[in-house]
Structures are given as C-alpha cells and as structure tokens.
Amino acid sequence: MKKLSQFIHLSLLWAVAAIVSTVTQDANAQNGNLAEPLEILRNATFGPEGQLDQQRAWKQVSTAKIEHLPTILAAMKDTSPLAANWLCMAADAVAEREFNASGTLPQKMLESFATNVAHSPRGRRIAFQWLERVDPSAKERLLPAMLDDSSLELRYEAVAQLLDKVDLETADDKKTQLYQKAFASARDVEQIESIAKKLTELGKPADLVQQMGYVVDWQLVGPFDNTDLAGFATAFGPEANNNTAATYRGKASNVSWSSYHSEDEKGIVDLNEAIGDEKEVVAYAKATVMSEQTQPVQFRVASNNAIKLWVNGKQLTEHNVYHSGFAVDQHVADAQLKVGANQVLLKVCQNAKKMGWEKEWEFRLRITDALGGAAEVAVQQK
C-alpha cells in the first residue's frame, strides 16, 4: 500500500511537470517561438522510429496565433513531401481555428503569401485556398496571372478559368486564340488533351507530341526471350552494347536494330506492330536526345509491361509489373542531361498473355521539366 502511495505521488508530480511543460510550450508557440518546433517538423523523415517529437512539435505549431501562419507556410519550402505534410496540416489547423472563431482571416496576409512565387508552391496553394474562403473575388482577380504558375494546382485552376471564358466567346478566331493560350499553359494531361480536341474541331490542330514532349523516333530491336518472365532480369546484348550496327541472338533468330517513327498523336509505340505480336518476349528501344545545356529533366514512361530505363548507361528506374495500367506519366524518374548527345535505352517485357486483356505490348515516353512541360531537347532522327 505504501508503494502504491509512493507511485501515485510520483505519478502526480510527473503529471504536473508534464502539464507545466505543455503549457509553457503552448505559450511559446502563441508568442511566436516557433523556430525549434518548425525545425523538428521540417526534418521529419520516413524512418521506422516513433514520431513523438514531431507530435509535440506539431501541437506547438498548430496552436500558434494566426499572425504566424506565413512563418509556418514559409517553412514548407525545400522540405521533403512528408515534412511538408506535417507543416501543411499545422497551417490548416491554425487557419481553421481562427476562421471558426472569428469568421474571417487576414486577407492581405494570405494574398501576399499566395502571390509571392518565392514561396513553395504548396504553401502558396494553402494560402490561396484560405483566401478563397474569405475573399470571393480572389479567383477572378488573381488566377489570370497564374496561367504559368509553378504551383500545378493553381495553374490548373487558372487554365480551367480561362476555358470557362472561352465558352462565353462566339467568334471562332477569339476562341482559337484563347484555346491556344490555354494549351500553351496547361500541364494537366486531361486539360491538354481536351483543349487539343477543341482546337482540332476549330480547324487548328495542336501538336500534342511537341507539347507533351513525347519521344516518337526510336531504334528498336527484339524479340528476346522472356519465358517464365526470366527476361526482365536477363541482360541481353543491347544492355552491354547498343551500337546500332550490332546484331544479337534473339528469341528465335538473330535480331538487329531498325528505325521506328510513331505516328500516334499520344506518342504510343506499339511493339506488337513494330516487332511482332508475340508472347514472352523482350524488346529494347533506344533514342539519342540532344541537349544544348546541362539540365535536370524528368523521364516519364507509361507501359502495360515490365520496363527498365537507362540514360547514359545509368539505370534510372525499373518496374516489374505487367498489365496494371497505361496512364500517362505512370513512372517518373529524375535525370540530369549533359550537353550534346544523351543515350536513352528502354527495355519492355511482355508476358505470356494468358488473359484477353494482356495483349498490349507498348510504351510511351516523354521528357519534361519538373512541372511536366516538354523539356528543351531534340531527338535525333535516323
């Protein structure tokens, strides 16, 4: 009984200390001493360890006064996506509490943050979202200047708003002009494709391949053997030597490179058509991409088949998955292009096609900047 009493006594002391600590931390947060908890959230990682430090830091940040909202949003810049998620939920909690209590939010502060492109796109998106709640004119006033915004979501809304305005026009010339403006700005695939369709209806077809940055000129070789799906892990000849003049031992006979140009407006390379409608096979596609500068780009590949991608001899990505979708930008990999010629090699594996929906053996690849706009490159044609 005495031990129990001691235990309860110590527990009470601990509880009081914890409450004092919490109250102090909350007071610090309300007074704007956010540097330490913000830094904890900015450094949040995805390791296996527990997250009690982040939990406490989040509580401090999320109880800050509304005037500290820009500081919280600004902390999202140059953080990992996971850290940004901690911060954006804290920012939302601060704005939500203020809005529920007072029915309003400081508009000038929000607008200033949302329109300052020096801040992170996602931080600006949050600011704009709360601004919309308290300023119904914000969209009409601000979105027209966001057609080329670095926030994909704000840009999407700006393009959508422009498209709404096209619907009000009656003259085809004016419609075409506005559609072309929207087409140049759009980065969302659905928007781009729907605008291209409208322009075609107006007799001014748009170049989807150019806008999207699809590579349509390839050298192809195959088929190689993919019996029992073993070909994915097998380094066939082109992985060691992809000289265009080379000949390799294929699945049934010797095979060599041949030029292929896709006429598909969405950049699809149909290997059933180009190489043959076969089961359990592997093909390689290579392209030479010319860049006038060293530049960061993204290789965005889609395929119903298992793939591996190399750029300048370095493997960028691999996906050993068959027939699970063919959406544009299915697989995205960052790369750095060098000045001059860059060698792109793609391996595409087909399975045994046991199911009716497993017929496709195809891919599409585009090279873009970080926002999905076509990169400034040229593909060597042969």
Place this chain on the structure above:
Amino acid sequence: MRQYFRTVNYRRASVSPLAFAVALLLCGASSKRVIAEDWLGFRGDSRSISETAQLPTDWSVDTCENIAWEVDLPGRGVSSPIVVDGRVVVTCSSGPREDRLHVIAFDQVSGKQLWKRNFWATGRTLCNATSAVAANTPVSDGERIYAFFSSNDLVALDLDGNVQWVRGLQLNFPQAGNDVGMSSSPVVSGGSVVVQSEALGASFVAAFDCRTGEMLWDLNRPLEATWSSPVALKVEKGRQFIDAVAVQSRTRLDVYAAQTGESLWSQEIECETIASCVSGDLLYVPSKGIKSYHVELESEETVKPQWQENRLQMGSPSPVIDGNRAFVINRSGVLKCGATDKAKGVKPWDLRLKGRFWATPVLTSEAIYCINSDGLAFVVSLGSKGSSKKGKIISKPDFGEAVLGSPAVADDAMFVRSHKHLWKISEK
C-alpha cells in the same frame, strides 16, 4: 486442445481499476463519452452487422424524408465513413492528380464540420476511374483515427484532429502501388495499426505503434494484387488471448501476432480478393464461395475448412455472416442467403436485386441494406431476428449518384457517402 479466436472489441479492453486510475492521473485524460454503438472501421467490427440499430426502412434524398442531414464532400472517395465518439469521419481525395488527401470529421448529431485535415499524397495516385485514392476505410481505436490511402499514405489523428504521426509508406517500400487502386483498409489490434498493401510491384503487411507511429514490424507478401483487408482477431494460446491479424492473399491466409509479426498460423488457401470476416469463433473466408476456419496454432498441416458453401459465390461486396445465416451479393446483383454450419432450419434463398454492387451490405435485426454502385438502395426485410424467411424488398430509395463505399451504422442512423455527399439516414 483446440485453440480458437474471437473478434476484437476495441471498447472492451481489459483495464484494471488501479491501472485505469493511474492512467487518468498520468495523462490527464478527459473521460471519453461511450456511445452505445460506434462503427470503428471497415464493416464496423468486420461483420457489417448492427444488432441494436433501428433504421428507417425508406428515405428520400429529394424530399429529405428520414434524412437527418446531408453535407457536401470536398473530393472523391469509395472508403466508408466511420463513427467514433460522436464524430462521423470520412476520407476524400481531390485535385487534378487526385493527390490532395482529406480527413474530415462531422458532428454525428448536427452534421457540422468539426475539423478537416488536408495533405498531399507521397505515393502513387493512379487508380481505376471508378475508384479513388480515398479508397481505404479509416479505422479508430476510440482514441485516434488512422487514415490510409491508395497512395500508401497513413496518418494518425486524435479525435480533435491533432496530428499524431504521419507516414508515407511508398517511401519505405518504393515499388509499392497498385495502379488499379489499392483499397485495403487498416485494422487496429493489440495497440498497433496494421496495414496490408499487396500489388505486383511490391507487397507488404506492416504494423505501427498506435501512439508513436513506430514501425513495429513488416513482412513481405506475395507479389499479387489483392483488394482484401486484414481482419483483427484474438487467438487463444494456452491461457492467453493474443492480439492478432488475419491477412489473406490470392493463394494464402496467414495469422500474425499484431505486436511482433510472429506467424501464428499459415495456410495455402485460394482466396478471393475481397475481405474475410469473423463471426463467433470462426473466420469466414471468401474462397470459391465461403469457407470457415478455426485457427489452430499448433497445426502445421493443411487444415480442412470447418464448413464451406460453394453456392455462395460473391462479387465485390464482402460476405455478411450472423452466425446462422450467410449473405453475399454475386456479380449479377443477386442477394444470396445460405445456412452456415451453425444454422438451424435456415433455408437458402436468392433474391434478384439490380445492378452491380461494390458496397458491403449492412445487416440489422430485421433487414439487410444493400446499395448498388449507381446509388440505388434495396431494403430487404428479413422478418424477425434469425428468421429463415426469404427476404423481401420493401423499398428502393435512390441516392441518385454513385455509391461505392459501404455504409456505417451507429445510434439508429446509417451513414452513406458518395463521391460528393455524406448522408445521415435516421428517423430522428
């Protein structure tokens, strides 16, 4: 000695009076209101049954008859609502890439939005056009809400929306992701939240400490796509009950200790890609119809099912078992009722509904509520509790928009969500 298991009841955690008193002192916890009937996860406690709820047998979203409230949702979702301590919680996904994720809590009585947390997906957001990134039903242990998404993002929030921990599991498992959509719902068992993510690129089951988010264990699973969900259960070992989870793939069924990941039971069983459920001391597994199993920890050989019924082939909805009766909806939209091994005098019957079904139906003491993917509901009267009478359609209320998430039931109300709305259906 046979070693059986039973369902987990989160609200009946065994806490001694002394331990409870100390816990209150240490945590300064406010006493939680205990609601007669919360609905804490996908299909409630996995059975999709409310034995006490008195639900309306008809309603209209047009005239608001028996609609207590309706709220707009900010994004798509095929996840189910859950009900915890006076809050109805739903998940949504929005944005051009559907990478904006939302967890929202509404007051159960008024429908007023209490809080909303928004964040961005860190994993893949491709999915079939029918589905959504908000495909996985959240789960709660009564203290926190654990929201999981097709992008393999997992967040824990307390009931007031305070963030407890945040995980992007595709960062841990880079090849994870199902481009058709990953809809496995997490469960809570033994103080850990367990998620299952199985697809062709990477498959895993992993457990996280409910309080801290620490990854307690993770295991590789077969490289096959499944849309099934783990099931929480307790397995008897000696004189103890071990908190466990049953995890099924297309070709196997495993039971793991929830806190350690220790394999407790493993069988090569051909499973459907939809979730199993627990009823009484049996695990009912969709497998060319339904098979039921006792989990016997010391068994190493292939175990024969306790009972099986090949006639009960099902489509996307999970089976609903109330002990005597087993209900399934097949791919042709036929509601089928069969007798389980414990049945006495139950005659099998079929009832043709209409359309395709995704949502698991909800069973009350007198009716079963089935909602097809076009949003047309079928209230099927079953007579008095345990009756073996053939079901009869007594109303067909139409939500007028696609409904793919399974309903939740609490306090004489049913909560149904579409891609746009959340409704509370109640006579009150």
